[in-house]
Amino acid sequence: MNIVVCIKQIIDPETPMSQFAIDPRTKRQAPGNNPLVISPYDANALEVAIKLKEKQGAKVTAVSVGGATTTTALRSALSMGADEAILVNDPLLAGSDQRGIAHALANTIRKAGTYDLILTGCESGDWADRAVPAFLAEELGIGYVGYVTRIEVRDEQVVVRRVVEDGYELIEAKIPFLAAISSDETNTARYAKLRDIMTAAKKTIPVWKSADLGLDPERIGSGAAKVAITDVYIPVKESRCEMIEGNTPEEKAANLAVRLRELKLI
Amino acid sequence: MPGILILATTKDGRLSRDTWELLTGARRLKEKLAEPVAAALLGTEVGAYVPLLFAHGADKVYRAEHPLLEGYQGDAYTLALHQVCERAQPTVVLLPGDVMGRELGPRLAYRLQAAFVGEFIDFDLDQASGRLQFTRQTYGGKAMAVVQPRVNSVVATAKLRTLEPAAQEEGRTGEEIRVDVALEASQLKTRLIGKVQEEATGINLGDAKIVVSGGRGVHGPEGFKVLEELAQVLKGAVGASRAATDAGWVPPSWQIGQTGRNVSPELYLAFGISGATQHVAGISGSKTIVAVNTDPAAPIFKVAQLGIVEDWKAVATAMIERCKELTRA
Numbered sequence: 244m245n246i247v248v249c250i251k252q253i254i255d256p257e258t259p260m261s262q263f264a265i266d267p268r269t270k271r272q273a274p275g276n277n278p279l280v281i282s283p284y285d286a287n288a289l290e291v292a293i294k295l296k297e298k299q300g301a302k303v304t305a306v307s308v309g310g311a312t313t314t315t316a317l318r319s320a321l322s323m324g325a326d327e328a329i330l331v332n333d334p335l336l337a338g339s340d341q342r343g344i345a346h347a348l349a350n351t352i353r354k355a356g357t358y359d360l361i362l363t364g365c366e367s368g369d370w371a372d373r374a375v376p377a378f379l380a381e382e383l384g385i386g387y388v389g390y391v392t393r394i395e396v397r398d399e400q401v402v403v404r405r406v407v408e409d410g411y412e413l414i415e416a417k418i419p420f421l422a423a424i425s426s427d428e429t430n431t432a433r434y435a436k437l438r439d440i441m442t443a444a445k446k447t448i449p450v451w452k453s454a455d456l457g458l459d460p461e462r463i464g465s466g467a468a469k470v471a472i473t474d475v476y477i478p479v480k481e482s483r484c485e486m487i488e489g490n491t492p493e494e495k496a497a498n499l500a501v502r503l504r505e506l507k508l509i
Numbered sequence: 510m511p512g513i514l515i516l517a518t519t520k521d522g523r524l525s526r527d528t529w530e531l532l533t534g535a536r537r538l539k540e541k542l543a544e545p546v547a548a549a550l551l552g553t554e555v556g557a558y559v560p561l562l563f564a565h566g567a568d569k570v571y572r573a574e575h576p577l578l579e580g581y582q583g584d585a586y587t588l589a590l591h592q593v594c595e596r597a598q599p600t601v602v603l604l605p606g607d608v609m610g611r612e613l614g615p616r617l618a619y620r621l622q623a624a625f626v627g628e629f630i631d632f633d634l635d636q637a638s639g640r641l642q643f644t645r646q647t648y649g650g651k652a653m654a655v656v657q658p659r660v661n662s663v664v665a666t667a668k669l670r671t672l673e674p675a676a677q678e679e680g681r682t683g684e685e686i687r688v689d690v691a692l693e694a695s696q697l698k699t700r701l702i703g704k705v706q707e708e709a710t711g712i713n714l715g716d717a718k719i720v721v722s723g724g725r726g727v728h729g730p731e732g733f734k735v736l737e738e739l740a741q742v743l744k745g746a747v748g749a750s751r752a753a754t755d756a757g758w759v760p761p762s763w764q765i766g767q768t769g770r771n772v773s774p775e776l777y778l779a780f781g782i783s784g785a786t787q788h789v790a791g792i793s794g795s796k797t798i799v800a801v802n803t804d805p806a807a808p809i810f811k812v813a814q815l816g817i818v819e820d821w822k823a824v825a826t827a828m829i830e831r832c833k834e835l836t837r838a
Contacts, residue, residue: 256648265652273564363767371627372627408715411704413701414699428757468659469623469661475653476653477651492824503815509719
């Protein structure tokens with residue numbers, strides 16, 4: 244079984260508000276001294292892939308579209324247990340919309356060989372418009388389900404558990420198939436062992452360009468984007484919190500209950 | 510004929526609150542774009558809902574009935590909605606920002622060669638260019654982004670519990686258009702084989718007037734039993750932050766925040782929740798937020814209207830007793 248995991252490197256989304264700034268020129272988060280990480284749900288997707296590999300054997304390939312720094316994210320994926328990693332790095336891709344990125348990923352996956360399962364995170368930790376997984380499934384013409392937390396492989400089929408508003412569903416899908424992964428207690432990303440980090444450091448990560456992938460120039464880059472980001476700003480929030488006092492927790496709770504009653508909230 | 514098309518959805522045999530929120534958005538867009546509002550109604554037998562859609566602001570209803578449209582299935586809904594769009598030729602398609610819409614929206618946008626905007630909270634016409642533009646949260650709710658479609662059609666998902674539900678107007682009517690959708694079972698690549706409900710109090714989080722929620726500070730599944738009891742007493746629903754669902758203390762479907770549910774209760778009670786922006790993004794529609802946390806510097810106090818610096822459990826336990834007395838009184 245061949246599993247491809249698509250990952251994105253982003254500035255740590257846990258960056259505290261005090262360290263968060265928008266670069267007025269690029270209209271994107273200013274990197275500052277904040278660490279770069281694998282987008283959180285993409286790390287859950289890697290974990291799902293590696294667990295499947297451990298359970299029944301699989302080749303796991305991590306792919307990413309990004310700049311030179313993205314090699315670090317791919318190396319983390321290798322040290323977690325991915326077998327191979329591919330970086331797509333081409334200035335022609337800068338400013339691509341979801342369609343452009345999905346086009347690049349689809350051609351990368353095709354060029355890399357046969358595939359049974361493609362996993363992505365259900366949303367990126369930075370932009371989070373949740374479009375690339377669906378666009379990628381459309382590009383490849385394969386089945387797609389989002390918000391998957393667990394995957395079981397049965398012959399030529401997979402059964403996935405998908406989180407929905409009031410519980411979860413079990414969905415059966417034919418291979419090849421794309422699942423966008425959400426998190427639960429079974430797919431928390433593992434920490435790599437030192438030995439695996441050393442082994443991963445020795446692996447070669449090929450860098451593919453638009454020409455290697457036969458990308459359609461009409462579909463990539465900012466000129467092809469169907470959406471333009473015209474502004475990004477930090478909103479001004481004003482709120483005042485009324486603190487409920489009391490000598491004991493019971494007194495505070497009682498005072499809160501009274502206050503909520505006054506406000507006709509309970 | 511251009512227009513604004515929303516996808517109407519049902520829940521427990523009634524049109525959903527999401528539908529009314531989308532109609533509010535569509536009616537506001539109608540004022541700006543001077544284009545009619547249409548609703549797509551997919552299912553097996555959906556005729557009874559048509560007059561209600563007219564009454565809430567739809568000028569047209571595209572009714573598509575097919576045995577394969579019983580309940581949401583991604584491939585069937587994408588194919589059917591695409592066929593409705595080919596008939597209706599909308600300039601804007603609005604879908605709910607739920608598990609279904611987040612899947613369906615980009616797939617439809619891809620097939621229509623339309624722009625896609627995920628989870629808008631507002632929209633307007635750009636003063637300089639007159640172009641339609643959407644505002645959405647980004648960077649885990651830390652920032653806002655303004656995005657402009659560069660093509661003439663756009664598919665957008667609305668962040669739920671942001672728009673007010675549309676009001677009903679008596680005597681309002683419209684045009685019903687039947688669409689015979691072509692669908693084959695062989696076109697469906699996935700199949701639903703099971704479903705498990707996980708709502709704690711039987712009250713849906715998205716519709717609850719009161720939400721009792723817990724986070725990392727609740728320290729385990731036992732703590733959530735206390736919160737469930739409080740929710741029972743208050744006739745509310747129970748939710749959680751990602752820290753609690755990722756730890757497996759409560760099911761992932763309880764997650765409130767950017768990834769999970771958006772809620773807009775009258776009262777949101779946050780116990781042991783620090784207030785990461787990704788969580789706050791899902792509760793911003795709440796009328797009153799109450800935070801209980803031992804750390805006075807926790808960011809949750811920046812968004813709460815009422816706060817208690819205290820151990821969450823002592824307060825929650827005392828509140829159960831106090832609220833029982835109050836509701837008896």
